[in-house]
Amino acid sequence: MASSEKSAVEAHAYTPGLKIKRILKVEKVRRLTIPGRVLVREGDAVDYSTIIAETMMPGNPHIVNVAAELGILSQDIDEYMKKKVGDKISRGEPIAEFKALFGLWKKLAYSPVDGTIENISPVSGQVIFREAPVPLSIDAYVPGQVVKVLEKEGGVIETNAAFVQGIFGIGGESHGQLRVAISDPKEKFTERFIEEDDEGKVVVGCSMVTKEALDRAIKVGVKGIIAGGIRDIDLEALLGYELGVGITGQEETGISLIVTEGFGEMAMNPRTLKIFEEFEGYLACINGSTQIRAGVIRPEVIIPHREVEEKMTSDELSSGMRPGTPIRIIRQPYFGHLGRVVSLPVELQTVEMESKVRVVEVELEDGRRVVVPRANVEIIEI
Numbered sequence: 069m070a071s072s073e074k075s076a077v078e079a080h081a082y083t084p085g086l087k088i089k090r091i092l093k094v095e096k097v098r099r100l101t102i103p104g105r106v107l108v109r110e111g112d113a114v115d116y117s118t119i120i121a122e123t124m125m126p127g128n129p130h131i132v133n134v135a136a137e138l139g140i141l142s143q144d145i146d147e148y149m150k151k152k153v154g155d156k157i158s159r160g161e162p163i164a165e166f167k168a169l170f171g172l173w174k175k176l177a178y179s180p181v182d183g184t185i186e187n188i189s190p191v192s193g194q195v196i197f198r199e200a201p202v203p204l205s206i207d208a209y210v211p212g213q214v215v216k217v218l219e220k221e222g223g224v225i226e227t228n229a230a231f232v233q234g235i236f237g238i239g240g241e242s243h244g245q246l247r248v249a250i251s252d253p254k255e256k257f258t259e260r261f262i263e264e265d266d267e268g269k270v271v272v273g274c275s276m277v278t279k280e281a282l283d284r285a286i287k288v289g290v291k292g293i294i295a296g297g298i299r300d301i302d303l304e305a306l307l308g309y310e311l312g313v314g315i316t317g318q319e320e321t322g323i324s325l326i327v328t329e330g331f332g333e334m335a336m337n338p339r340t341l342k343i344f345e346e347f348e349g350y351l352a353c354i355n356g357s358t359q360i361r362a363g364v365i366r367p368e369v370i371i372p373h374r375e376v377e378e379k380m381t382s383d384e385l386s387s388g389m390r391p392g393t394p395i396r397i398i399r400q401p402y403f404g405h406l407g408r409v410v411s412l413p414v415e416l417q418t419v420e421m422e423s424k425v426r427v428v429e430v431e432l433e434d435g436r437r438v439v440v441p442r443a444n445v446e447i448i449e450i
Contacts, residue, residue, distance in 0.1 A: 086366070086396060087449040088340050091375050092231040095215065095224055098206050101125075103220040110217050114208040114225060116243055116353055121206050121222040127183055127199025134177045135193025138166040142193030149195075155185050163195065209241055210353045211372050230343050230371040232328065234294070235398075237356030237367025238307070238316045239324030244270040244291035246352040246371065248344050253335030257295050259284040266290050270352040270369075272344045274336035277325075279305050285323055292324040292354045294344070294369060297334030297404075315365065317357030324356040326367040330404045337396075337406060337448075347371045389447060395430060399444040406448070407432040 104123025108114060134149075135142045151163045157179040164177040179197060187196040208214075212227030249261040250273040257273030259280040267289035273281075277295035279302035285293055304310050306321060328336050350371050359365035389395065393409045407430040416424040417439070425441045432438060 086235075086446050087231055087233045088337065088343070089231045089449065090343055090346070092229060093226060094210065094212075094229045094231055094370055095226050096209055096370075097218075097224050098209060098222040099218060100204065100206055100221055102204070104204070106217055106220065106222060108214045108217065108223055110214055110223075112214045113212075114214060115211050116208055116351070118208045119205045120208050120214070120225075123204050124201035125204045127201055128181075129186065130180050130183075130197040130199070132177065132180060132195050132197065133193055134164045134195045137177045138164060138175050140166055140193075143190045145188060145190055145193050145195075149188060151185050153185050153188055156183070157185060157197065158182050209355075210370055211351070227370070227372045228375060229373060230347055230369075232340055232343060232369040233366040234326040234328045234358075234368070235330050236316075237324065237326040237358050238303075238311075238319045239292070239321060239356040240317045241353070241355045241357075242270070242291045242324040243351060243353050244268050246270050246272065246344060246348055246350050248272045248274075248341075248348050250274050251341065251345065253296065256333075257281050262288055262290065264288060270294065270354055272341075274341045276333045277327075278302060282306055282321075282323065282325070286321065290323060292326065292352070292356075294326045294328065294354070296327070296329045296336035297332050298325070298327050300331050303331075315357065315359040317355070319356075324354050326354060326356055326369060332404075334404050339448075343371075347373065389428065389442075389445075394448045395428075395445045396448050397430065397440060397445050399440075402432070402438055402440060402444075405432050407438075410437060412442075 098120055100121050100123050102123055104121055106121045108120045135145050138148060140148060148164045148166050150165055151157060157163060159179055159182050161179045162176045163179050165174055167174040181197055181199050183197050183199040186198040206222055208225045210225055210227045212225045214223045215226040216224040247269050249271050250257055253275050255275055257275050257277040261273060262281055262284045268291055270292040271290055272294045274296055276297040277293055307319060328340055353370040356367045357365055358367050389409050391409050391411060395407060395409060397403060397405045410429040410431050412428050417427045418424050427439050428442045428445060429437060429439050
């Protein structure tokens with residue numbers, strides 16, 4: 069064998085991975101945004117709704133120029149204040165008073181909020197009010213065991229689960245019983261597949277979901293929709309605006325949506341569908357948050373179960389692509405196609421944009437062999 073041919077066969081490449089795992093030991097780091105009090109200990113068993121840490125977030129500040137309202141000099145503000153720093157106040161309560169003409173004429177300044185007085189400035193004549201602190205807590209998200217406590221922040225929760233990452237999603241964390249509504253990829257995921265008793269459930273359709281189906285799901289009270297694909301115009305209609313590049317997860321649509329394959333009429337990966345069918349009726353913990361910039365965040369479906377992972381299965385991903393590695397193509401003209409790596413040519417090749425890049429030869433599921441830039445594929449960790 070020629071040395072160049074041998075290099076091509078033995079070559080491997082590093083690329084982002086997309087997990088589709090029937091059994092995986094999942095660890096979720098749960099942190100408060102500001103320091104607080106941790107409520108669990110290492111080894112504790114938790115449910116997904118168990119509060120593991122809590123804190124109080126400072127209320128919003130409000131600034132009022134009391135000196136200007138009363139028509140007094142800033143340095144004289146302390147003489148006219150009815151309240152001092154640290155005092156609790158109610159919305160509309162008088163906090164300063166100016167009197168003239170032997171008390172026959174007076175002018176008052178009022179608190180704009182319920183809260184406390186944080187600062188009185190004789191330099192600016194301004195008073196800073198602080199709204200009441202807001203309770204903030206974080207739950208476990210998945211049922212499992214606390215394997216590590218993060219001091220004043222939260223903890224790490226571990227669970228055995230099926231784990232599926234999607235391409236794109238909206239909406240934050242949600243939970244519900246899993247129901248597979250469609251197993252035939254030729255059936256479009258329309259509103260007729262959403263049933264009245266789907267309230268509180270996570271409903272799966274292995275094809276493209278329509279805007280009408282999403283509207284009905286929201287009306288019924290479905291917690292989450294998992295679909296193969298969605299049209300971009302339907303997504304914009306659901307949100308009411310065009311979704312820009314960045315991070316999703318804060319949308320207030322009333323439902324979490326996870327798309328496993330991409331935009332358009334995309335059929336769900338059979339391996340993914342098989343996992344959902346096997347664990348139908350189980351609790352599904354889902355999160356539609358997606359970030360496609362640096363620091364990629366994938367939407368995810370976690371289905372806790374009691375089966376234990378027999379061995380670690382991340383070796384292939386950590387060592388990179390090799391011949392036989394399952395991949396998904398993530399850019400046109402083969403966007404969404406699944407296949408396996410045939411070879412990783414060492415030599416740079418010229419692509420359509422007339423730039424030279426490293427490529428990968430892929431055998432698609434339909435038997436075709438195509439050559440695409442390595443940056444256009446991602447590993448599917450099965």
